[in-house]
Amino acid sequence: MKTAACTVAKGRPREFDVEEALAAALRIFWTKGYEGASLTDLTEAMGVTRPSLYAAFGNKESLFCKALELYEREKLCYIGRALDAPTARGVAEALLRGALERQRDSSDPKGCMGVINSVACGAEAESIREEVLKRGESAKRAIVARFERAKAEGDLPDHVDPEGLTGYLIALLQGIALQGGAGATCADLERLVQTSLSMWPAR
Amino acid sequence: MKTAACTVAKGRPREFDVEEALAAALRIFWTKGYEGASLTDLTEAMGVTRPSLYAAFGNKESLFCKALELYEREKLCYIGRALDAPTARGVAEALLRGALERQRDSSDPKGCMGVINSVACGAEAESIREEVLKRGESAKRAIVARFERAKAEGDLPDHVDPEGLTGYLIALLQGIALQGGAGATCADLERLVQTSLSMWPAR
DNA sequence: AGGGTTATATACCGGTCGTTATGAAAACCG
DNA sequence: CGGTTTTCATAACGACCGGTATATAACCCT
Known part of the structure; x- marks a missing residue:
């Protein structure tokens, strides 16, 4: 009933830090899938x-x-912040630079982590794949909503x-992560982001 | 010494078609990694x-x-053709539409197939990963060379x-494949491509 | 017909996978 | 101190992994 308000614990105390162990597990899932x-x-x-x-x-x-929750909470928080940018271009720039910074x-x-685990592997991982895709979909909807708002505000052309636009932007973010994971240099990725930003209409 | 010029075969003939079997194997590797x-x-x-x-x-x-060779030969041939387009924009459009058509x-x-197998999995697959990345890298160099030519021809601004530009374009292609594999509809991908093309400068 | 050669079918190899049963160790309570 | 509860350490479970030994079947040649 109670929210487990830390009642001094009864049995033998555990000898490891749960949060640290989870962070270590995240690194493994992140690198190996x-x-x-x-x-x-x-x-x-x-x-x-x-x-x-x-x-x-x-x-x-x-x-x-x-581990996926920890990843989103600590490593993907730039996405939520990016959506607070005042203009659509600011959102796009913050997302691109955030993704770049992650690879840097x-x-x-x-x-x-999401891209790595959203590609199909064995059948046993299907539920994992769906979980990852579900979260990606909700992130996408948030960006779409932000761009619709921008359109209503006259910030984006009719x-x-x-x-x-959201699919396009996410494709760029996925590409950054993919190329970063494939061994691209920071300079490569910076050029990619620079080119992407130069493409965005309202320069 | 000879190029194995089909010397009637000696022992018991095999009961399956090697090319068919390879195509079947490709489908499995393609879907499961x-x-x-x-x-x-x-x-x-x-x-x-x-x-x-x-x-x-x-x-x-x-x-x-x-199987990877078969994949490149039969499913990625649009890339080579795209590079023959007369303009840089034509190259980009042919690549984007080719990738879209593949998902359709x-x-x-x-x-x-390449994206799926370039993301890290177990350690045993490291040589596979390197093989896939090597081929991706050579494709990238071909596109870079094509854009450098376009620049020399005055087809692209100085x-x-x-x-x-190549990294940017490849990111879009990777995004198309990733989102296609993640269950995006054809309409979604068409919008992505349409938006990408509308971004390309020399409309 | 019979030897030589190559493909097939069955069954098995050691190793690793995710998961768990078993029992000892360390904290609390009384 | 004994009793209770929770965690730790060892070792094992069945299932599956990639790869192969063995024996049989189907073709060519002479």
Whole structure:
């Protein structure tokens, strides 16, 4: 009933930090993908034995979902902020630069956790794929809504299609993550972003 | 020494068509990725037993490489044709429309074989990943060269960066494949392409 | 017909996968 | 101190992985 208000804990205390272990698991899923990440990879990176992992996180799938939440919360927060930009062009620029900055951060794995895990692999990962796609879809809807608002505000010409513009922008973001994960240099990605911005109409 | 000029064959003839079996294998790798495709998946789709597969194709990795060659030869031929377009804009339009058409073909799997297998999975697939990336890189260089030619011909303004423009265009192509593989409708992708074309400067 | 050669079919190999049963260890309570 | 509860460590489970040993069947040649 209570919200588990930390009642001093009864049994033997756990010897690892759940949040740290989750961050370690995220790095593994991020670099190897859901199916490519074995439990051995995960437990070694997390510094935790198998039974402890299952006791703390349920199973591999729910561990992945918790790691995905952490990823969105910590690594994709620039998306929400980008939508607050005053103009449509500002939104696009903030998204592109945010994606670029993510690839530039040398302390994190390359590529995008979402992109990596949205491509089909084995059949067992279908529910994972759907979970990832669901979140991507909701992000897309938020951008579409933002561009529709921009259109209503006269910030975008009447002839533009918010859906099309969103798909276009997301394609660029996906391309940045993909090329970053494929080993493109920072200079490559900066050129990509620069070119993208030079293409945007209201320069 | 000879180019294996079909010397009537000596032993028991094989009971399956190598090219057909390879096409079936391609579909599996295309939908499931290299690691997601098990030998059971492959042999069932190809209608071939395991020893026959190994006798005809070597092992899983070399089977994948042969399937990748088939993929490029039959499904990515639009890229080479696109580079023959007279203008840079014509090249971009042919590439975008070619990628769109590939996703529209309902008889083939969605997504792009190259994109699917270039994202990191297990460590065993590293050589596969490198092979795929190598081919992508050579395609990129061909597009860069084409845009440099366009610039020399006065077809592109002096201030454009061929590398940046190529990365930008490839990002769009990757986005099309990714969104197509993620379940986007044909209408979605058409809007994406339409928007991309409307962005291209020399309308 | 019979040897040589190549493809087929069945069954199996060691290894790894995700998951869990078992029992000891460490904290709390009384 | 014993009793309870939770975590830790070891080891094992069945299922599947990529790859192969073995034996049989179908073709050519002489």
